[in-house]
Amino acid sequence: MNQRIKELRDLLHTYGYEYYVLDKPSVSDQEYDRLMQELQDLEKEHPEDYDANSPTQRVGGKILEGFGKVRHVRQMYSLGNGYNYEDLQSFVKRVDASVGDTDFVLELKIDGLAMSLHYDNGIFVQAVTRGDGVVGEDVTENIRMIGSIPMQIPYKDTLEIRGEIYMPKASFEQVNAKRAKQNEELFANPRNAAAGTIRQLDTNVVYQRKLDGFWYQLAVDVEGVNSQSDSLEFLAHNGFKINPEYRICKNMDEIWSFIETNSEKRATLPYEIDGIVIKVNSLAKQNQLGYTVKTPKWAIAYKFPAEEVVTKLTDITLTVGRTGKVTPNAVLEVVRVAGTKVQAAQLHNEDYIAHKDIRIGDMVVVRKAGDIIPEVVRSLPERRDGSQGVYTFPTTCPVCHTHLVRYDGEADHYCINVDCPARVLESMVHFASRDAMNIDTLGDKRIALFHENHLLDTIEDIYTLHEHRDTLIQMEGFKETSIDKLLDAIETSKSKPLDDLLYGLGIKHIGKKAAHVLAQHFKDMDQLMAATYDQLIAVNDIGYISAESVIDFFKEDSNQRLIERLKSFGLRMNSDTIDNIETMFSDKTVVLTGSLTGLTRNEAKALLEKYGANVSGSVSKKTDLVIYGEEAGSKLSKAQQLGVETMDEATFLAEVSKYEEN
Template sequence: MAMERIEELRRLLNQYNYEYYVLDRPSVTDAEYDRLMQELIALEEQYPALKTKDSPSQRVGGQALDAFQKVEHRVPMLSLANAFNEGDLRDFDRRVRQEVGEVAYVCELKIDGLAVSVRYEDGFFIQGATRGDGVTGEDITENLKTIRSLPLKLKHPLTLEARGEAYMPKRSFERLNEERAARGEEVFANPRNAAAGSLRQLDPKIAASRHLDMFVYALVNAEELGIHSHSEALDYLQQLGFKTNPERRRCATIEEVIEFVNSWQKKRPHLPYDIDGIVIKVDSFEQQKQLGATAKSPRWAIAYKFPAEEAVTKLIGIELSVGRTGVVTPTAILEPVRIAGTVVQRASLHNEDLIRAKGIMIGDVVVVKKAGDIIPEVVSALPERRTGSEQPFCMPTHCPECGSALVRLDGEVALRCLNPKCPAQIREGLIHFVSRQAMNIDGLGEKVVAQLFQAGLVRDVADLYALTKEQLLALERMGEKSATNLLQAIEASKQNSLERLLFGLGIRHVGAKAAKILAEQFETMERLQAATKEELTAIHEIGEKMGDSIVTYFAKQEVKELLDELRSYGVNMTYKGQKASAAIHTSPFAGKTIVLTGKLETLSRNEAKEKIEQLGGNVTNSVSKNTDLVIAGVDAGSKLTKAKQLGIEVWDEARFLQEMERQVSTT
């Protein structure tokens, strides 16, 4: 009897959730919904063996967490390139058409929220993660469960990954700030910050109380499900029970895209949630593959950012900061002003030439905008509103941190401090070294690094590995547990692959992508240290400027001493990623285009793909005359049929595993 009632309550609550949060057509009152939910919770507490992971009761918030676990995205969550005007959109369209010919686009509203990834196995929601740096995010599964428009169980038992934007509706934001103000707490600046803060609460009950929502905008493994376009994928996601944004349009021309952009620029204030632009994507997955992606962004999509909101305020001062490369940057200190939902007190002035060109003086009334609704910058001064008390600004001739003479290098507008012992550069270099894309040392934020530096405990990055618990406990707000966790994180960073160390060292012109290329090519720090400019620039992605910078960096005596010190502490100096080895050249997969189809019994599709790629193969989703090999699992369908029609070699899973074992035994 209890089981039947529990199943009936779950069915009703899931139905009412879908009607209210996805269809926006509620069929029962809030009071009736709450009554049924309380009855379900009571029954599940009485009969805990009957509680299931897809029960609607799981949305009220589970147990609080001690910390968020890291999640590595199976497919990177790339960011989008931006367009700021009609010309940028036409340039994007021209590049796309030059590559793939006739094309259709899908235009969607760019929700101002937090990008997340959600995974389902056999139809059940099993994990949700933040975007993070695009490669690694944080597990926020329990918090995402509190979003009632996100299905805990799909209408079909599918295994899939979807991407979406979690956001806080305007009415939820207003209610939250009213409650916080009534309690004397600081209010949130905008709905996006409120949503991000809610999803990063360690206690899911707090997230549940914030009434977040979510639109799903991508199906990662769509082609595995027989879907061939983005518009089809969105329709399919909707059929599975996901909430997709209805304000989307498929456009055949760039003129239709521009018309859609212009119409929503006018209508955006009337939406019940914030948007900051329009996302334009090539509809065909086949064309998306043809266009490919850079290290940061897909070439088949672009985000049109609405013009920045502007405000007028007073510039009360200019502050100088010295970055890790020695560049001295002026920052405007402003009388607080609200722009695009946030209070702005600082804004970029970029460099001395820009200040002079805009005629900006300290004390001026200035126009400030947020570029792309994110980065505040001073647009112009309003000289007609001057009182005579304004003061001109002059960049200093010497470093504000160490007193060394500032220089302007050939071809640069920035003034730079060239003193390698400049405290600001060392401090900023330390912050860069421990950052997420570099050595990724949890617990070493900017404030802790500044404390360590100010206390004289670290002078360079090697000193981090000599820190003791007693030294850490002497720092302000550093407890026993925090100190232990920090030392463990520092110790764990010693095992990082070479590319993280290379990026963390802050070699000029060497970003994260270049560091990975160098690590893969040279494999050890010793080989890279000995590399000539000719060897470096022979690598396709390494240019003259980067080559010169790398050779100059490793020629310095202080760098050699630093690397020796890091070695003495046990910091790894070798590449741990996958590299084309000699085994690849004897591999039957080397240089071949391979398609996986059907269900594999021993490996997941992603595991098989990774193993093939490690041995030099290229895995694609569709069978064509360019396909060299098809590996067919159980219930292989149209791809297997097409492979046979084209006379392409086909292996079953047993043959594939046999070959994999042979490769392992020969390496």
């Protein structure tokens, strides 16, 4: 290798560690950039010295084809949760009863994305997301773009470490400001932003968004590391960024004191946290305590109570959804809640407003449900000055002014005008959403913009957008590459299976699961459209309300015309089920239970559906088969009591292999 290239790489790795991890740069930005440019020039002259972990590879620019699946060598567990002093006290008592007096390490619970890093002979080789804990996604190239993650470390044995990728608050504000300028949907919070960034196919996007990471766990045994605090010291010694805000505590008083201190500091931190993690310090005692199927018995996460703030409710506005459902929303004086600005919250329906006695002009208590969705907790009537009045729910649609209908037994109001502009707009947003046709980059703001410019008036117009390519490119804020990416995504969506299309059509009372059940049972669109009421209610998990909705939807001439238009555009009208093979699972209702070792639960579910089964979540007299793994519990017992056929995982895999070979 060219000696100067090696010197520059070592220098830039060191300077990067000082800047990103220690926050103590020893050279100016200008000097760093000068050395980086010199290295880039030399690497162009000497392509034979290419190194994927060179500092020059962190500038981004690769377009990835996708993310491969990787099975974790050791399962990545989730943590059990505690919500108050008593929950944590019970945890400490259980630990003491099992392993005797012990000390604990308390760490801030970073609100980010769990990640596993792999090193071989001191060189970074792979990064894998948690996924379902057993199988994750390979996001190696994107992780290279994060400056604080070392590409080479002193420790030369095989190493796997775990931690959390997050987006700092400052980066989050910058990213959302940029998205607002480009008329793109804003990220709800830094965690969502980090998760979305890690799954970008353009590494340059990841580089620009300035993610970071904290590392806290060794997933392999390391000589001399006997405790969690040892693990943190080992990680820091090898150049990994650890969170310095940790403490070793010996009893419940010290644990609770640490929690109270950091609850107060939470808002001032440059990153989001949503709790405190309490771990048994001794690794030997961790091993002695062991794991449940999903969580370690030696750790617990204390979750902060949802932050509550007081602000003024200045107005109540109505929005109309794709089914015609009219939802009232609180307009709030802008207030910061759980790290982000909030100026609106959903009020659900007329009864919700009346029950909580919410009035325009009230001071109200607001929080984020699950630290994500803003909600009005209660009004503060003691702070009224007499200007507030009882809210009267409107009788007409705020968009098309059609008379609203409230059905017997329901709390919601509906606009029943199928041509209501708001319903049309929301139906297109739903159709293009991730859970439906997954048309990347066609979000609500773009749909609204195209609608305003008379390019999108109905769902089928999505598939004629390519005819307006020149017009789209001329619109402000759009580039040729972004428009082509959108048009490619629209074309790709044509191959989505029937269940995604059914869900995308927005049939009332037909959610994601019901759409899947219908697609698997009827196999193609024509058979479903021709189904009678009796045939529909005979399908497991389809009740009379859902059946009536399907009948009503397909008897409408406009919906029949929509299906024919979508067919003419080449959209797929059948399911993923293999029709030409009869299997022992065909048309059977199957339940999965216990911990599977040969494949993930989702993989097993996909195989069963592929071979004609309807996978259910509960055991009943209608269940035909229960497939069980390790530590199967009440579902297996109930199946045995009811005389339902059961099958262990090994037999299931052997049976499936017969069909896979064919």
